[in-house]
Amino acid sequence: MALPLSHSTPAAGLNFLRWTFASAGDEWPVHDHTFDHTAIVLKGAVELFDGAGKSVQAVEGGGVILFPAGVRHGLRAVTAGAVVMNILPMQQAHA
Numbered sequence: 001m002a003l004p005l006s007h008s009t010p011a012a013g014l015n016f017l018r019w020t021f022a023s024a025g026d027e028w029p030v031h032d033h034t035f036d037h038t039a040i041v042l043k044g045a046v047e048l049f050d051g052a053g054k055s056v057q058a059v060e061g062g063g064v065i066l067f068p069a070g071v072r073h074g075l076r077a078v079t080a081g082a083v084v085m086n087i088l089p090m091q092q093a094h095a
Contacts, residue, residue, distance in 0.1 A: 001026055002026045004028060007020075010090060015087075018085050021044070021084075022081070023080050027074055030072050038065070038066055039087070041083070043083040044077065045059065046075050046082050046084060048075060049074045
């Protein structure tokens with residue numbers, strides 16, 4: 001398992017973070033935020049899992065995921081080469 005590769009592009013007061021998962025099973029570990037954010041699955045498929053590591057939602061290309069502030073979550077690639085675009089407020093870092 002590896003972390004996805006990231007690329008950040010700021011625009012219009014937002015930070016667009018593109019995550020590319022090289023292999024199925026690669027994941028962004030469980031974490032939470034003090035702010036809401038949105039993610040769009042651009043390619044492949046990922047699964048959203050909760051703070052206990054339980055899969056709660058599978059999302060395929062074109063799918064949108066809404067992350068409320070304070071809700072623990074992680075993402076795991078279901079397909080190699082999955083790409084997810086996180087859209088965050090500019091002043092926030094993704095952690």
